Amino acid sequence: MARGLAVLAVSMVVAAPAAAQTVVTSDRIDAVSVTVYRAPQPKPRFRRDAPMERRADQGWPGGYALITETRTIRLPAGRSVIRFEGVSQGMLPESAIVTGLPRQVVEKNRDARLLSPAALVDAYLKRRVTVRRTNRATGAVREQDAVIQSGPGGGVLLTTAEGVEALGCSGLAETLAYPGVPADLSARPTLSVVADSTGAATATIQLSYLAEGLDWSASYVARVAPDGETLDLFAWATIVNGGSEGFADARTQTVAGLPNREGRAPQPRSPAPDLRLQCWPMDITSTHPRWGDPVPPPPPPPAPMAMDERAEEIVVTAQRLQRGMLAAPVAVMVAEQEELGDLKLYRIPEPVTVAAQSRKQVAMIDRKRVRFERIYGAAFESFELPAYADENQPGPESASLVLRTENKTGQGLGLPLPAGAVSIFEDDGTQSLLVGEARLDDRAIGDEVELAIGDSPEVQYRITAHPRRGKRQNYEARVTNAKPVPVTFELAIPYRLASASETLGQRKGQPLWRTTVPANGAATLRFTLKLERE
Template structure:
């Protein structure tokens, strides 16, 4: 018997590794998911095989648990060979097919047998009575016909189980399993409001919860959750990704070798689409464009953050954090779903320019503008902030403009939140060696401020220092020079590094 699709499904997505703050891999996401499906089955008396069609493409079959059967499960099998052009060709390797060709001049068709000898990279090599040739490379319209559909090919990823029942019975069965090919991340939008002369200001923070499904199965009206943190998970053997897909039929041109362009047959990938503006999104259920509300001040937009209608609810799961989408959503195959995750307007942040002497030399270089806040309720935050990509906007007479892109690491409640906005040509720093003795090196830092307002400065000096200046304090254990440089002015600091003895 066949169960074609679940009546209800729950999807819990766990993050994959993001090395260097990389975004989700759109081809095959590196995270995984816990999938729970509910299906109603009528099981006949005796032994029967139940085929659960439409399971996730990256299912870990050893993790599958089926509950609700009268006498449990006797045997499980994962059917990973999918019915598709590539799957059919793979199943018919070294087997006979029928080729039908049409003469262009007369319209007559001719059929003859051929054997598929290989299918490299989605191409098809045939052996006929005339020798070896590639499919669709004769210049004539042709098609390939298979005698039958192999019994071991399934139209959908399928889990089959063998069970036993004493009588015919209708039961509600729950299928739970782990599956690869999923991921999620947070995507932040930081809208910087007007800052004061002392560097204090407000930032409107908004975050999308972005879910990715890399398989070919839709999860319709799924109760969806995301887990932040890193559960202890033992490495398992790589899962066999289901076979399937289309054919890639290419032919060598009817020319001499030197006449063929070097890049023949190579179609460069299209440039990536620009990131969609957060003020509009395409409704997946229709072709309508939904534009979110904005707060307007004069002719310029006061905020670039969307107005959230549905926000994921954060809960604790042991030491992990769980984000529950409060209503069922559809996570489409090969697609992504975004739901509001964090909405925190007016969070308190300070502005300062930062640098490390290790990264600078005698020639002056721009310093990095930083935003620093405290993840507390008093400062306007007070929520766990999972790692993710961040876009920073500032107000201008033309509306909010992008001023920087960065990545944010996981930040727990109570921790500092630091955002690198970008470098400024107006605030520059140089580091110059002054003298060297047996066990000391003396250096000088010079900072110039070409802005019409004073700027706050923090410069890390990650060395063991001699005769440390009172202007140097320790931040997170690193000696740091903190000062304010007046408008159109400069500041200098001398420091001495203690050298190790041989």
């Protein structure tokens, strides 16, 4: 008996009519600020095909943004539901803060189901709709009632007075007419809040929230000067918005550094359902020539241009492309750097539009005549050193080429450098050509900056073993330079060094052989390693 009373009580509560609430819709943003934070990058490696980190399960940018919107709304007296339309698609509703209301917010809801043909079909599953058919020959329109039996993923099946049929397979122009739009479908991403007001008033509301699906990265262009000792460094801030909503004339900032976000799991983002009407056949046999007459041969290609004329056109086009790619924009939009605790804030001085599903590039860094060193080097640990002289000796290896400088004002830098991809260009006398691409990690002021371009076949080195003497092993490192100019070569030795034929320096706690190899010349280092503790 008690159980039955409990069930009755619940049923009465559910059936009781809800208090009437006025719905206030805010679809206009007066002002907006977007501050974009980068996605975590656990592996600092260069990826030209994917400069932005993307969530593998969802295929959209893995960063996030703090978005602050200012809106003006007209509030009625009493309790009302305020719908903020046009918020970011990746909004984290639990992070939303609403200020400017007369009283505290009672409830928040994120309306995530967006209005679309597929969403309408799904919302009206097993419900009655109207099918409107147009005869292609006569133009006559006929309507009939139908019930949607399945869809949208596996095709839309309808039950009509004539039986079960697939939508779009009758050969006629067909549309579905719905009696209305379900209340839980929104044309745009929407946040709704329930609030009370003691009287009617016009309020200026500020809505702040975190949103996923935005990201940014730095993209550098380094152009080496003809003197080979300085370079011009220019950087773009590339802001990407993967959501369906854009932000016009936004005060935009990017933050370099990774604030701690532990404990916040990524928001699940279901892909938008697609409405696919697939039938066979959907056309007439004349559209398939292989079923009927043979396909006529294509017209002959146009006569080729003369070789010298075509070559001239290709060269001119390439030069125009390179000039357009390397030319720095007028510095009226270079981002302004500010301190944000231990993070770095780059503020774009003018409002910009962060459009939906787009990329925006803004000039961020512009430094002229940055001094650097060109270093050819070898990683000693990359060798499997032979323990005995009679074993197979490794052959010569190409030295790696690194452009090295320090992030100091005296070198032409002296500002925080966000991580990003770097494209290095050099001038061959007539044009600037790409000579390498590197990955730059976050570098603070005073840090060493290295850009690894690649290997040089003209500078090679070889390490060979000599006969072992007791617990010590002798080695010889020989480097050759086929270039017409001297080069600087470095070899780090991360082992227990007993002796060396030259005085060695230190780099990052390891013995370092640094030498100048003459043009078309060679240099040799003999050294001994301790194989065991003595």
